[in-house]
Amino acid sequence: MGSPYLNSNEAIILSTHNVVINTIPAEAILTSQRLIFVDSRHTQLRPQDIPFVSLETVTIGENSAMDPVLSLSVVLPDETRHTLGIVFPQGPKAKRVGERDEWATKIKEASLAAQKGDGVKPAELAPPWVAGELPEEAREGETAAETRADKFVNPPLAPRKPRAKATSGNHRIFAAAGVAIIFIIVCVAGVYFLAPSFAGTFKTTPVSMVTPQETATVAATPDITQQPIVTATPQPMAPATEVTATVTTIPHTTQAVAPQQSGVWIRIEYDGNYTASYGTSGRMKEIIGNGEQYYQIPAKDEIVDATVMKLDESGGLLKASIYNNGVLAASGSTTKPHGTVEIHADLRTI
Numbered sequence: 001m002g003s004p005y006l007n008s009n010e011a012i013i014l015s016t017h018n019v020v021i022n023t024i025p026a027e028a029i030l031t032s033q034r035l036i037f038v039d040s041r042h043t044q045l046r047p048q049d050i051p052f053v054s055l056e057t058v059t060i061g062e063n064s065a066m067d068p069v070l071s072l073s074v075v076l077p078d079e080t081r082h083t084l085g086i087v088f089p090q091g092p093k094a095k096r097v098g099e100r101d102e103w104a105t106k107i108k109e110a111s112l113a114a115q116k117g118d119g120v121k122p123a124e125l126a127p128p129w130v131a132g133e134l135p136e137e138a139r140e141g142e143t144a145a146e147t148r149a150d151k152f153v154n155p156p157l158a159p160r161k162p163r164a165k166a167t168s169g170n171h172r173i174f175a176a177a178g179v180a181i182i183f184i185i186v187c188v189a190g191v192y193f194l195a196p197s198f199a200g201t202f203k204t205t206p207v208s209m210v211t212p213q214e215t216a217t218v219a220a221t222p223d224i225t226q227q228p229i230v231t232a233t234p235q236p237m238a239p240a241t242e243v244t245a246t247v248t249t250i251p252h253t254t255q256a257v258a259p260q261q262s263g264v265w266i267r268i269e270y271d272g273n274y275t276a277s278y279g280t281s282g283r284m285k286e287i288i289g290n291g292e293q294y295y296q297i298p299a300k301d302e303i304v305d306a307t308v309m310k311l312d313e314s315g316g317l318l319k320a321s322i323y324n325n326g327v328l329a330a331s332g333s334t335t336k337p338h339g340t341v342e343i344h345a346d347l348r349t350i
Helices: 097-114 136-150 168-198
Strands: 012-021 024-031 034-039 048-051 055-062 068-075 081-087 216-218 230-232 264-269 273-280 283-290 293-297 303-310 318-324 327-334 340-346
Touching: 012 097, 024 097, 055 097, 055 283, 068 097, 068 283, 081 273, 264 273, 264 303, 273 293, 283 293, 303 318, 318 340, 327 340
Parallel strands: none
Antiparallel strands: 012 024, 012 081, 024 034, 034 048, 055 068, 068 081, 216 230, 264 293, 264 318, 273 283, 273 303, 303 340, 318 327
């Protein structure tokens, strides 16, 4: 793990090198003064500092692979919120739920203590933690690494060693082998030319084939034994069985409906990973998921709000919809990388 410079009165509380932050393999360090992220792919990039005063919410959950997830909401200078999902990948025998919970507890304690006086303050986030081009030093570092790798794709050829001269013993072995080969060739040629004179003469009788498509009559021949006349008649072919295929047309629905006709549901459609916050005032729930999912909202005749954000830089379509008793109440979509969809539905008027 990289070791960023610490202040004189700063100490490391927790550190890990095996996490994924918004699909980016990273290292994380929690000190007594800040939270530090290091991009494992671009070690030449400066570490990202996140002060505790900029963390608005800290929640825990699991992704679709059942890996523990720690979700942080960071306040940006433009007064928007940016979610950083920290995934703790688990192996077959390694469970990291306790590690995630320890990080969540320590970060919550530090953020509450830092915001006790002045409240929440914004922080600057740089790529790759937000959408945008990487700094020059990252691209130059990649080019230099590729150049170093190209130098050793094909190693230099080693000089050929002079072939040792054949000894007189080798010459004698080659001569004996040549005589044996000539003897074998003479024997094979003799067998080939002399074998017919010792073999008998065989007479072959042609065989006539009778096909079902025609009628062939074999006439009797003047011989001591009378041969019967054999007539081959083609057999009638069985009639083909008529197969009737029934095609059922399935009507196409233009609007998906909630899995239940009663209750309030939010439907999220996106091929990648996303984080979402939905619910009513004072009862908001945060999750991390992917693909098309339905989540039920415990509400009736209330105002429902939802915020869904991509966790990657894909330009795919992210769509979110709120249904009330099977009826679409509100929806929104975006195709921007790391895009956010915010929807507001007043169920009292529906």
